[in-house]
Amino acid sequence: MRNTFTLLFAALLITLVGCKNKEKYPGPLTPEKALESIQVIEGLKVELFAAEPLVTDPVSMEFDEDGNCYVVVMSDYPNKPEPGKEKGHIRVLRDTDGDGKADTSIVFAGKLSEGTSILPWKGGLLVTAAPEILYMKDTTGDFVADTREVLFSGFFKDNPETQITNLRFGVDNWIYANNRGQDGNVTYKEKPGTPPLSVKGADFRFRLDRGLFELETGPGQFGQALDDYRNRFVTENSIHIQQILIPWRYTHRHAFLPSTRSIKNISDHEPIMFQESATPWWRAERTKRRNQEFQEKKLKRVEYERDHFTGASGGTFYNGDALPKQFYGNIFTGEVAGNLVHRDILTSSPDSVYFIAKRPAEEVKREFIYSKDNWFRPVNFSVGPDGYLYVLDYYRQHIETPVSIPDDLKADMDFYAGSDKGRIYRVMPAGGTYKKATPVLSKASSDSLVQLFSHPNQWYASQAHRLLVERQDKTVIPALQKVFRESADPRARLHALYVLEAYDALNAGIVKEALADSSNDVKEHAVILAENYTALLPELLALVKDAPAKLALQVALSLGQFNAPQVTPALVQVMERFGYDRTIQMAVLSSNAGSTPATLDALFKSSLASDSTKLPNVFVHDCSYVIGNRNNKAQLQQFVSLLEQPAMVFNKRQANAIKGLVNGWEKSTTIDADLKTKVTALKGKLKKINGETITQLKELVASTKY
Amino acid sequence: MNTRRHFIKNAMSLGGLLLGGAFIFSGCGDGQKPAATKDKKPTSCSDLSGISAEEKDKRKKLGYVEKSPIPDSKCGNCKLYLPPGKDEHCGSCSLFKGPIEVEGYCTYYAPLTEGE
Numbered sequence: 001m002r003n004t005f006t007l008l009f010a011a012l013l014i015t016l017v018g019c020k021n022k023e024k025y026p027g028p029l030t031p032e033k034a035l036e037s038i039q040v041i042e043g044l045k046v047e048l049f050a051a052e053p054l055v056t057d058p059v060s061m062e063f064d065e066d067g068n069c070y071v072v073v074m075s076d077y078p079n080k081p082e083p084g085k086e087k088g089h090i091r092v093l094r095d096t097d098g099d100g101k102a103d104t105s106i107v108f109a110g111k112l113s114e115g116t117s118i119l120p121w122k123g124g125l126l127v128t129a130a131p132e133i134l135y136m137k138d139t140t141g142d143f144v145a146d147t148r149e150v151l152f153s154g155f156f157k158d159n160p161e162t163q164i165t166n167l168r169f170g171v172d173n174w175i176y177a178n179n180r181g182q183d184g185n186v187t188y189k190e191k192p193g194t195p196p197l198s199v200k201g202a203d204f205r206f207r208l209d210r211g212l213f214e215l216e217t218g219p220g221q222f223g224q225a226l227d228d229y230r231n232r233f234v235t236e237n238s239i240h241i242q243q244i245l246i247p248w249r250y251t252h253r254h255a256f257l258p259s260t261r262s263i264k265n266i267s268d269h270e271p272i273m274f275q276e277s278a279t280p281w282w283r284a285e286r287t288k289r290r291n292q293e294f295q296e297k298k299l300k301r302v303e304y305e306r307d308h309f310t311g312a313s314g315g316t317f318y319n320g321d322a323l324p325k326q327f328y329g330n331i332f333t334g335e336v337a338g339n340l341v342h343r344d345i346l347t348s349s350p351d352s353v354y355f356i357a358k359r360p361a362e363e364v365k366r367e368f369i370y371s372k373d374n375w376f377r378p379v380n381f382s383v384g385p386d387g388y389l390y391v392l393d394y395y396r397q398h399i400e401t402p403v404s405i406p407d408d409l410k411a412d413m414d415f416y417a418g419s420d421k422g423r424i425y426r427v428m429p430a431g432g433t434y435k436k437a438t439p440v441l442s443k444a445s446s447d448s449l450v451q452l453f454s455h456p457n458q459w460y461a462s463q464a465h466r467l468l469v470e471r472q473d474k475t476v477i478p479a480l481q482k483v484f485r486e487s488a489d490p491r492a493r494l495h496a497l498y499v500l501e502a503y504d505a506l507n508a509g510i511v512k513e514a515l516a517d518s519s520n521d522v523k524e525h526a527v528i529l530a531e532n533y534t535a536l537l538p539e540l541l542a543l544v545k546d547a548p549a550k551l552a553l554q555v556a557l558s559l560g561q562f563n564a565p566q567v568t569p570a571l572v573q574v575m576e577r578f579g580y581d582r583t584i585q586m587a588v589l590s591s592n593a594g595s596t597p598a599t600l601d602a603l604f605k606s607s608l609a610s611d612s613t614k615l616p617n618v619f620v621h622d623c624s625y626v627i628g629n630r631n632n633k634a635q636l637q638q639f640v641s642l643l644e645q646p647a648m649v650f651n652k653r654q655a656n657a658i659k660g661l662v663n664g665w666e667k668s669t670t671i672d673a674d675l676k677t678k679v680t681a682l683k684g685k686l687k688k689i690n691g692e693t694i695t696q697l698k699e700l701v702a703s704t705k706y
Numbered sequence: 707m708n709t710r711r712h713f714i715k716n717a718m719s720l721g722g723l724l725l726g727g728a729f730i731f732s733g734c735g736d737g738q739k740p741a742a743t744k745d746k747k748p749t750s751c752s753d754l755s756g757i758s759a760e761e762k763d764k765r766k767k768l769g770y771v772e773k774s775p776i777p778d779s780k781c782g783n784c785k786l787y788l789p790p791g792k793d794e795h796c797g798s799c800s801l802f803k804g805p806i807e808v809e810g811y812c813t814y815y816a817p818l819t820e821g822e
Contacts, residue, residue, distance in 0.1 A: 182813060299788070
């Protein structure tokens with residue numbers, strides 16, 4: 001008996017030592033303890049707004065026009081739910097006693113397969129739930145949706161981390177969504193006869209007031225921030241902030257560009273995060289193995305187990321009024337692997353087409369919010385009618401794609417540990433007390449909505465704008481015109497301009513006024529709107545002379561929409577000012593007028609003839625590529641006639657031009673097989689370009705039969 | 707009474723328990739990399755003849771395609787991609803077994819960042 005006991009004890013010891021991994025992953029904290037673990041920068045404090053059981057697994061939160069708070073619960077992550085067994089849903093959280101804490105929770109819509117984002121629309125909610133965008137509405141006032149219709153369908157649905165998501169209403173009346181470039185053929189309920197739209201490689205935008213939907217430049221993952229002027233910033237796992245530079249409709253005007261990528265990492269700091277939580281065991285082990293693989297392959301590559309962005313999530317633009325002024329215009333991004341919230345300040349300069357995202361001075365060596373609690377998973381944010389910043393904490397033990405973890409490492413990982421938990425925090429001034437907001441905008445007169453455009457909390461302006469678009473109440477056109485002409489706030493002027501656009505109440509006169517606006521941000525949108533008025537071409541041409549880079553970029557893009565002889569010289573002028581910038585180069589090349597031999601000829605006759613900075617070889621290569629890819633005989637002939645021009649011989653331009661043309665020509669979709677063979681043969685001789693190469697190219701062009 | 711029979715019985719019991727403990731221990735994850743299966747060398751990067759059905763299914767689930775739909779986002783600049791080694795024609799991926807096209811893409815694409 002005693003021996004048996006000894007043996008059992010020995011075995012137990014072995015088991016305990018062996019199973020040390022049970023302690024590998026710490027357990028959860030209560031909401032109160034978790035709150036204590038959260039450290040925010042000085043001057044601010046964090047309060048708990050909601051926690052389990054009222055809410056679990058929150059991933060998105062929006063307030064409708066009457067301040068009702070809706071939360072998307074994503075319980076099924078990381079696996080795909082079986083049809084009929086979906087646990088995902090949308091809840092309404094209510095604070096009925098006004099103490100700043102949710103006390104009531106109502107399931108607005110259940111059985112939601114992979115819902116990830118919502119947007120109030122016409123008294124209901126638009127919902128991204130791959131493969132669909134749904135519209136749900138409560139028509140009885142009990143906060144339970146009783147209508148549910150599929151608006152768009154056909155989106156990709158096989159990776160919950162990279163699906164259609166992040167609905168955002170832009171000041172330009174378009175609703176934007178991230179699609180991460182996933183493949184899909186999308187149809188719209190209201191346009192049953194329209195062929196499915198392939199969304200491969202793109203994000204997505206649509207207008208329900210006009211029945212429009214189209215591709216947008218991306219790809220954004222989980223996190224899309226639209227600022228007050230609809231500049232668009234997206235989040236990706238390891239690149240925490242990128243700006244979309246050129247919209248899809250321009251980069252795809254013709255099909256001949258060598259690349260249509262137009263997204264920029266705008267962070268000026270290393271992708272380092274100041275993580276205070278411990279590295280999870282599985283991650284340390286996986287990183288060790290991966291680095292071992294890199295070494296075996298003799299790659300100069302290192303994977304980091306911590307302190308580097310790998311789980312950036314939910315980038316959100318803060319334009320509320322409850323935090324001190326210096327936070328207005330900041331972008332907040334969660335980092336779910338590092339258990340922290342990162343803050344970026346956006347700065348712009350007249351010489352740059354994009355913003356720069358900087359760490360604030362007080363956060364050079366720390367993060368805006370951090371916790372040592374590994375369960376703290378700040379996936380997303382929200383700014384509501386009260387003007388505070390809300391942080392959505394998914395609160396899970398593990399948040400990682402299981403397939404990316406080796407089987408032996410995940411054997412003891414429970415990916416659903418914490419699926420019964422979730423917290424939503426409110427960030428507010430340290431010395432402040434909670435001030436409840438009680439908007440009732442659904443009942444507000446249209447005239448009073450117009451007056452909200454310059455509200456210090458732009459949540460009100462955005463709601464008012466959206467409601468006016470929904471109402472189509474044209475009696476407020478005079479009020480809109482008055483705000484457009486008289487408001488001192490450029491944000492208000494822009495809201496008014498675009499509501500007028502939604503009412504078909506714009507004309508060349510109003511847009512001309514907007515082109516002369518004191519704000520370059522308003523001017524930029526006026527330039528877009530001017531594309532509809534050929535009479536405004538002179539005003540656009542006049543802007544080229546002294547527009548700052550970002551405005552000049554839009555002018556270059558919009559000029560390309562006009563079919564007029566003045567366009568090419570104007571694009572040359574843009575190059576004379578900002579030709580060093582790759583985005584400006586792409587903007588010029590994206591139009592037919594900016595990508596012909598005539599463009600090159602005009603550039604060679606301009607002040608850029610011997611300027612290798614503003615007329616760099618890469619532009620010469622890309623322009624030649626487009627000419628080759630277009631495969632138009634007249635243009636090919638004109639191109640070869642330029643090859644001996646002095647400006648073409650300058651600084652290896654000639655070699656770059658020939659390589660560009662041949663590369664583009666070979667990939668042309670209209671080239672016949674025989675010619676393609678000859679072009680490929682010529683391509684093989686381009687290592688050493690000389691007079692003979694030029695002769696051969698000329699002969700090839702001369703021999704083409706179309 | 708400490709007979710030989712008792713000794714053998716106890717030893718067997720302990721052995722059994724030790725084995726059980728070892729089993730539990732290994733079940734807890736010993737941090738060792740599992741032995742790599744020796745894959746047949748593919749004849750092309752589309753050749754999946756040496757790959758198990760499970761692995762084929764995995765690459766399908768991850769949305770692997772041989773030609774990326776997104777400009778400048780491809781396996782070749784993904785941090786999960788391993789370029790071909792000496793005498794290898796194709797690269798491989800950290801997420802699933804089998805050959806990978808450098809121009810390919812999957813829904814778990816993670817861009818290589820500077821310095822990687």
